[in-house]
Amino acid sequence: MPTILVIDDSMMVRQQVTRALTSAGYTVVGACDGADALEKLDATPDVRLAICDVNMPRMSGLEFLEHVGSRLNVVMLTTEGQPELMARAKALGARGWIMKPFKPELVIATARKLVAA
Amino acid sequence: MRIVVVNTSTVCERTLGVLRERGHTIDVQKLDAAAAAIRVRAPEVVLAWLHDGECISLMRDVSAADVGKTAFLIGVLPAGAQDRFISSAFAAGCHDVVRTPCPDEELVARVEVLERLRGWRGVKPAPITKPRAEEARAWTFLGDVVADDLETMVGRPLRVVRGTGTLAETRSASIPMVFARDHLELAISLAADAAACRWLGDNLLGDPAAGPDALDDVLREMANVAGGAVKRAMLPEGVVLSIGIPVAGDARTAQTLGTTATARTWRIFLDDGVSIALVAETRARPNQHVPARKLIEGMVLVSDVRNAAGVLLLPSGTRLTSTTAEKLGRLLDTAVVEVSPAA
Numbered sequence: 001m002p003t004i005l006v007i008d009d010s011m012m013v014r015q016q017v018t019r020a021l022t023s024a025g026y027t028v029v030g031a032c033d034g035a036d037a038l039e040k041l042d043a044t045p046d047v048r049l050a051i052c053d054v055n056m057p058r059m060s061g062l063e064f065l066e067h068v069g070s071r072l073n074v075v076m077l078t079t080e081g082q083p084e085l086m087a088r089a090k091a092l093g094a095r096g097w098i099m100k101p102f103k104p105e106l107v108i109a110t111a112r113k114l115v116a117a
Numbered sequence: 118m119r120i121v122v123v124n125t126s127t128v129c130e131r132t133l134g135v136l137r138e139r140g141h142t143i144d145v146q147k148l149d150a151a152a153a154a155i156r157v158r159a160p161e162v163v164l165a166w167l168h169d170g171e172c173i174s175l176m177r178d179v180s181a182a183d184v185g186k187t188a189f190l191i192g193v194l195p196a197g198a199q200d201r202f203i204s205s206a207f208a209a210g211c212h213d214v215v216r217t218p219c220p221d222e223e224l225v226a227r228v229e230v231l232e233r234l235r236g237w238r239g240v241k242p243a244p245i246t247k248p249r250a251e252e253a254r255a256w257t258f259l260g261d262v263v264a265d266d267l268e269t270m271v272g273r274p275l276r277v278v279r280g281t282g283t284l285a286e287t288r289s290a291s292i293p294m295v296f297a298r299d300h301l302e303l304a305i306s307l308a309a310d311a312a313a314c315r316w317l318g319d320n321l322l323g324d325p326a327a328g329p330d331a332l333d334d335v336l337r338e339m340a341n342v343a344g345g346a347v348k349r350a351m352l353p354e355g356v357v358l359s360i361g362i363p364v365a366g367d368a369r370t371a372q373t374l375g376t377t378a379t380a381r382t383w384r385i386f387l388d389d390g391v392s393i394a395l396v397a398e399t400r401a402r403p404n405q406h407v408p409a410r411k412l413i414e415g416m417v418l419v420s421d422v423r424n425a426a427g428v429l430l431l432p433s434g435t436r437l438t439s440t441t442a443e444k445l446g447r448l449l450d451t452a453v454v455e456v457s458p459a460a
Contacts, residue, residue, distance in 0.1 A: 013338055078346065080360065
């Protein structure tokens with residue numbers, strides 16, 4: 001099954017998203033911030049989708065997006081909802097924006113849509 | 118009229134010349150100095166050249182710098198600016214936008230619209246008072262606002278009651294939320310006692326005996342979600358908050374939450390007899406370390422500032438004026454200075 005990278009500085013969020021995605025059959029790799037995610041991407045080139053928080057220490061989600069651009073499907077998962085942040089993420093190549101607190105079925109549906117595309 | 122032009126690239130000198138010929142005072146400022154200049158000069162019109170998302174945050178800063186809310190903010194957008202970019206510009210505080218290339222007569226008309234409106238009303242518009250977080254209507258029902266989002270997180274309905282009594286909680290997490298460039302911040306804190314920690318470990322981590330690091334992580338994320346809920350609830354009332362990074366606190370921190378005069382407290386019941394405490398309070402923003410060239414009027418020096426040779430430039434406690442801020446920026450360049458925020 002396709003591999004999905006989950007990037008969040010909260011271990012609990014990584015765990016909850018991982019639980020949802022693995023129940024739907026996906027393989028999940030976790031990263032605690034943008035910098036860690038870039039390292040994980042190098043080590044796991046078959047990642048098809050990244051689900052990424054915005055506010056993280058070291059490297060934020062938007063900085064991560066600047067690095068990967070449209071090379072990778074990225075969906076933001078965050079408590080932030082400012083239109084300008086969303087517009088900036090979209091301009092940088094983000095494919096979606098999910099607000100926290102999230103429903104697991106929405107994360108699974110998003111993964112199915114983007115990974116199958 | 119006093120016009121501050123925020124120059125993000127090459128401003129058309131001819132256009133500015135037309136405005137000068139009509140008797141307007143033009144002050145062209147670079148991006149990094151624009152907010153300080155607006156704060157000091159209180160212009161009637163701000164013309165800001167906006168090119169991308171970064172410039173939208175600039176406009177937000179410009180809008181925040183206009184403390185009296187008396188300036189008419191006009192964003193000058195690129196020819197290809199799409200509707201969404203224009204909406205973002207308005208959301209960031211623009212009162213009007215124009216697309217380049219803009220004929221001089223159109224720009225002049227838009228700049229002078231404020232004067233025409235004043236003539237029409239016959240009075241100078243009164244400054245709009247900046248709304249404060251604790252004055253927002255949402256402030257009184259933050260308990261329900263936060264519980265609504267936490268319900269989705271924990272997957273069950275939660276009951277909320279006002280007040281917490283004496284806190285005997287053992288763990289906590291707080292998220293600082295800065296209100297524009299105010300010297301105050303709004304802190305949203307959640308605190309849990311041993312029973313609540315066991316419940317959270319069991320229901321969110323699948324481990325009732327989850328360790329302190331894991332529980333701190335849970336409370337930080339809950340505070341993060343609570344911060345997002347508060348931010349969305351206050352936005353319609355014009356209270357724009359930016360969310361910081363949540364930090365965990367120990368028992369001592371947990372038990373001193375809510376002791377300020379502004380604090381409001383709620384108890385959110387996770388289960389029968391199991392609850393977490395929610396505390397919302399405004400507090401002074403902690404000192405900041407600011408690069409010397411970003412110092413602005415109003416900031417207060419926390420310690421003596423000396424040059425590389427050790428010569429005292431300004432003593433601690435000095436409240437910076439626009440002149441001293443500018444001079445320190447020039448003299449110290451990249452040095453970092455500890456200040457308490459502008460009041």
